[in-house]
Amino acid sequence: MLQNVKFTNDVVQALSIILGALQPSSVLVLVDDNTRLHVLPHLKQAIGDATVICIPAGEQYKSLETVTKVWNEMIAAGATRQSVMVNLGGGTVTDLGGFVASTFKRGIRFINIPTTILGAVDAGVGGKTGIDFSGFKNEIGVFRNAESVIISSCFFNTLPIEEIKSGFAEMLKHGMLNSHDEFSRLIGTDLVKNDWINSLDIIENSVKTKQSIVTADPMEQGLRRALNLGHTVGHALESLSLKRGKPVTHGHAVACGLVTEAVLSHMTLKFPSEDLHLLATFVRDHYGAINITCKDYPSLLQFMHHDKKSRSGEINCTLLRQCGDFVIDNVVSDNEMQTALDIYRDLMGI
Amino acid sequence: MLQNVKFTNDVVQALSIILGALQPSSVLVLVDDNTRLHVLPHLKQAIGDATVICIPAGEQYKSLETVTKVWNEMIAAGATRQSVMVNLGGGTVTDLGGFVASTFKRGIRFINIPTTILGAVDAGVGGKTGIDFSGFKNEIGVFRNAESVIISSCFFNTLPIEEIKSGFAEMLKHGMLNSHDEFSRLIGTDLVKNDWINSLDIIENSVKTKQSIVTADPMEQGLRRALNLGHTVGHALESLSLKRGKPVTHGHAVACGLVTEAVLSHMTLKFPSEDLHLLATFVRDHYGAINITCKDYPSLLQFMHHDKKSRSGEINCTLLRQCGDFVIDNVVSDNEMQTALDIYRDLMGI
Numbered sequence: 001m002l003q004n005v006k007f008t009n010d011v012v013q014a015l016s017i018i019l020g021a022l023q024p025s026s027v028l029v030l031v032d033d034n035t036r037l038h039v040l041p042h043l044k045q046a047i048g049d050a051t052v053i054c055i056p057a058g059e060q061y062k063s064l065e066t067v068t069k070v071w072n073e074m075i076a077a078g079a080t081r082q083s084v085m086v087n088l089g090g091g092t093v094t095d096l097g098g099f100v101a102s103t104f105k106r107g108i109r110f111i112n113i114p115t116t117i118l119g120a121v122d123a124g125v126g127g128k129t130g131i132d133f134s135g136f137k138n139e140i141g142v143f144r145n146a147e148s149v150i151i152s153s154c155f156f157n158t159l160p161i162e163e164i165k166s167g168f169a170e171m172l173k174h175g176m177l178n179s180h181d182e183f184s185r186l187i188g189t190d191l192v193k194n195d196w197i198n199s200l201d202i203i204e205n206s207v208k209t210k211q212s213i214v215t216a217d218p219m220e221q222g223l224r225r226a227l228n229l230g231h232t233v234g235h236a237l238e239s240l241s242l243k244r245g246k247p248v249t250h251g252h253a254v255a256c257g258l259v260t261e262a263v264l265s266h267m268t269l270k271f272p273s274e275d276l277h278l279l280a281t282f283v284r285d286h287y288g289a290i291n292i293t294c295k296d297y298p299s300l301l302q303f304m305h306h307d308k309k310s311r312s313g314e315i316n317c318t319l320l321r322q323c324g325d326f327v328i329d330n331v332v333s334d335n336e337m338q339t340a341l342d343i344y345r346d347l348m349g350i
Numbered sequence: 351m352l353q354n355v356k357f358t359n360d361v362v363q364a365l366s367i368i369l370g371a372l373q374p375s376s377v378l379v380l381v382d383d384n385t386r387l388h389v390l391p392h393l394k395q396a397i398g399d400a401t402v403i404c405i406p407a408g409e410q411y412k413s414l415e416t417v418t419k420v421w422n423e424m425i426a427a428g429a430t431r432q433s434v435m436v437n438l439g440g441g442t443v444t445d446l447g448g449f450v451a452s453t454f455k456r457g458i459r460f461i462n463i464p465t466t467i468l469g470a471v472d473a474g475v476g477g478k479t480g481i482d483f484s485g486f487k488n489e490i491g492v493f494r495n496a497e498s499v500i501i502s503s504c505f506f507n508t509l510p511i512e513e514i515k516s517g518f519a520e521m522l523k524h525g526m527l528n529s530h531d532e533f534s535r536l537i538g539t540d541l542v543k544n545d546w547i548n549s550l551d552i553i554e555n556s557v558k559t560k561q562s563i564v565t566a567d568p569m570e571q572g573l574r575r576a577l578n579l580g581h582t583v584g585h586a587l588e589s590l591s592l593k594r595g596k597p598v599t600h601g602h603a604v605a606c607g608l609v610t611e612a613v614l615s616h617m618t619l620k621f622p623s624e625d626l627h628l629l630a631t632f633v634r635d636h637y638g639a640i641n642i643t644c645k646d647y648p649s650l651l652q653f654m655h656h657d658k659k660s661r662s663g664e665i666n667c668t669l670l671r672q673c674g675d676f677v678i679d680n681v682v683s684d685n686e687m688q689t690a691l692d693i694y695r696d697l698m699g700i
Contacts, residue, residue: 025662068414075484082661103453105658106480106491107569130456134425141456142492219457 003125003145003211007204009154009197011113015046015086018111018148024084026050028074030097032057035089035115039155047086051077055096062092062131064140070100081105084147090116091123094146095138098129102144109147115155117167117196118251121174121206125149126214143219153203156196164191165287166251171202172279173229173258174209179324182209183275187282225328228309229318230258232332233340236303237290243299248290255283256290260344264332265319267340272322280347289348297341301334353475353495353561357554359504359547361463365396365436368461368498374434376400378424380447382407385439385465389505397436401427405446409600412442412481414490420450434459434497440466440513441473441600444496445488448479452494459497465505467517467546468601471524471556475499476564487585488658493569503553506546514541515637516601521552522629523579523608524559529674532559533625537632575678578659579668580608582682583690586653587640593649598640605633606640610694614682615669617690622672630697639698647691651684 008014019027027050031040034057053073055066074083087097087110094112101110114124130141156164168191175182182205189202210227217223234250234257241248259280265271292300304315315332332340356364369377377400381390384407403423405416424433437447437460444462451460464474480491506514518541525532532555539552546553560577567574584600584607591598609630615621642650654665665682682690 064414064418071490072484075486075489078663080661081658103490103492105489106478106493128456134422136425139425139455140421140453142453143456 003127003215004148005125005151005207005211006148007151007200007207009152009200011150011152011154012043012046014150014152015043015111015113018150019046019084022084022109022147023082024109025080025082026078027084027086028053028077028079029086029088030055030070030093030100032061032089032093035093038158039088039115043088050086051079053077055093057089057092059092059132062096064131064133066096067100067131070096071104074100074104079104079108081108083108085110086113087111087146088113088115090114090119094119094124095128095130095141098144098146099131099141102129102142107144112146112149114149114151116159116163117156117203118163118170119167120151120153120203121167121210122170124151125207125211127218151200151203151207153196153200156199161192162249164194165255166249169230169251169254169258169287171206172282173227173254174206176258176262176279176320176323177213177226177229177326178205178209180275180322183279183323187278191286222328225309226318226326228328229320229326230254230261232304232307232309232315232317233257233260233300233337235307236300237292239303240292240296240299241290252287252290255287256344256348259283259347260340261317261319263340263343263347264317264330264336265321267336268330268332269319269321269327271320275323277347284348289345289350291350292341292345294338294342297338300341301337304337353477353564354498355475355501355557355561356498357501357550357557359502359550361500361502361504362393362396364500365393365461365463368500369396369434369436372434372459372497374459375430375432376428377434377436378403378427378429379436379438380405380420380443380450382411382439382443385443388508389438389465393438400436401429403427405443407439407442409442409482412446414481414483416446417450417481420446421454424450424454429454429458431455431458434461436461436463437496438463438465440464440469444469444473445478445480445491448494448496449481449491452479452492457494462496462499464499464501466509466513467506467553468513468520469517470501470503470553471517471560472520474501475557476560477568486658487588495568501550501553501557503546503550506549511542512599514544515605516599519580519601519604519608519637521556522632523577523604524556526608526612526629526670526673527563527576527579527676528555528559530625530672533673537628541636572678575659575666576668576676578666578678579670579676580604580611582654582657582659582665582667583607583610583650583687583694585657586650587642589653590642590646590649591640602637602640605637606694606698609633609697610690611667611669613690613693613697614667614680614686615671617686618680619669619671619677621670625673627697634698639695639700641700642691642695644688644692647688650691651687654687
């Protein structure tokens with residue numbers, strides 16, 4: 001089922017039209033501390049006297065405790081099955097808000113308005129909702145589509161540069177899955193100077209790449225694993241950094257994961273050397289390396305063997321023949337991975 | 351989507367065949383203290399070395415706390431997305447187990463084996479899962495069908511009579527929704543002496559009445575509200591009894607709810623007086639009245655206005671022109687409801 005996604009920088013008008021059509025008995029708006037201050041005031045005209053529910057900002061609050069608090073506030077606000085929830089925020093707000101709405105009275109309708117690039121191109125569309133539980137990311141959740149998603153780039157110019165980079169890594173991934181043209185266009189972007197108001201089209205292309213994959217495989221039975229490109233190595237780098245007490249952003253880890261998996265793609269599927277070098281240069285210049293030595297390899301391999309997407313403990317990667325031509329479910333040996341990590345270090349100058 | 355329901359008194363064979371077809375990575379069996387002792391041992395041949403997760407028996411444990419405990423036990427058992435959960439018990443086990451399975455890693459497959467009449471004819475089929483929350487019944491949950499449901503009457507002869515009565519109230523509801531013949535057959539049943547092993551056919555009729563309605567409206571957008579017959583008043587009586595610290599069974603509340611809503615049906619849709627009196631006599635003789643006085647009306651009305659099925663706070667009932675001819679979405683005024691409650695008290699001799 002293709003999700004209803006509206007691309008626009010006139011969010012007030014889009015939201016007014018959508019809410020008008022849904023005719024909810026009441027509207028609940030879920031925000032975090034940041035979006036309550038910086039985004040909510042601009043949407044007053046569309047949401048009127050909706051009940052605003054605020055959660056603390058930060059992934060550490062994507063928890064059952066927060067969910068319980070939000071359910072209770074919904075009850076206190078007299079929400080019914082005909083109520084509509086508007087999730088206004090980054091991935092934490094849309095993931096948690098989608099789960100809360102999907103389980104309240106066995107499911108009420110919800111609208112996602114992602115306010116970060118990562119939220120727009122990744123979490124906000126695709127029907128994955130969830131929370132972290134017992135130390136595992138997204139361990140509890142359901143698949144359920146938002147009634148509508150409003151994608152706008154008007155929130156992005158004021159994002160911290162680290163947040164922009166984090167989201168852009170997922171765009172880079174989508175670009176590589178989509179086509180060589182899209183890949184070239186993205187690595188021509190200057191992340192520091194880019195004017196996002198005028199970049200709604202590249203956001204739209206990115207979301208549509210994700211949608212076309214998700215629509216073909218909503219429950220993650222197969223094809224959807226394409227979206228794991230860069231993430232087998234990326235998750236391992238993210239976990240290693242966390243273990244060292246020097247956490248990196250998800251996007252930074254994914255960017256370095258994309259480089260390493262492009263190396264693997266080159267080694268096993270003849271992914272063009274030229275594109276590999278273009279990618280590595282872009283990532284080195286915009287993100288910098290995540291520093292690893294060969295002493296870190298055993299830890300990294302262990303994380304990869306225990307990845308959620310792994311089946312029977314093998315290292316599983318999505319790889320590319322070239323941009324736009326991906327192959328899911330490649331089993332990678334420990335030796336191949338170590339070689340790829342060696343080359344990643346060379347390419348990144350560490 | 352018609353749910354896969356198997357009617358049989360050979361549960362071991364049915365379960366073996368279903369599990370064989372699903373090829374799960376592991377099997378988790380959810381039981382309560384009762385079914386662990388009395389039912390689980392008989393199914394050993396079908397479930398082998400499955401992980402058994404036991405929750406305390408009783409609706410008061412249909413809570414988020416229990417859900418959290420079960421999620422943690424699933425993680426400890428190494429459950430994956432390819433695992434299958436078997437819910438073996440009454441409505442509490444199948445409701446809670448269905449919710450737990452539907453939300454674990456965004457949903458794993460589950461099989462329901464209801465061991466009570468109420469579980470068989472009501473909770474076990476139809477895709478409603480959920481838990482009680484913050485004092486409200488089934489406030490949190492999702493719609494999701496079990497992969498298969500095995501309906502057997504072989505567990506029912508050893509049920510306590512109160513439990514039999516509780517389930518029979520839902521059968522009575524289905525009979526009234528289905529036809530006058532079915533209604534007549536049911537009120538001719540002697541609940542104390544009935545041999546349930548030989549009654550799989552009336553269980554099957556009851557389940558099929560429910561299924562035909564649910565299949566036409568899986569998400570409760572309209573027609574499915576027919577199944578709410580007796581429940582607007584029933585839920586209010588149940589909540590009131592709970593509040594008083596003298597809880598009654600769900601079926602007892604529904605039986606009294608059916609009488610009150612048959613009164614309303616007579617008042618507004620000319621439901622035959624004769625059937626109303628037959629029903630009231632059956633309920634009075636087999637269940638007895640739930641005692642209320644006019645001092646309880648404000649509480650009862652408040653519960654009804656806050657019922658999950660209510661839209662914009664109105665009292666909403668499914669009513670009958672006659673058995674087999676129902677009308678959903680009747681808005682009932684406070685005055686009409688008070689009159690109906692007066693007549694309920696008369697009919698029940700309180």
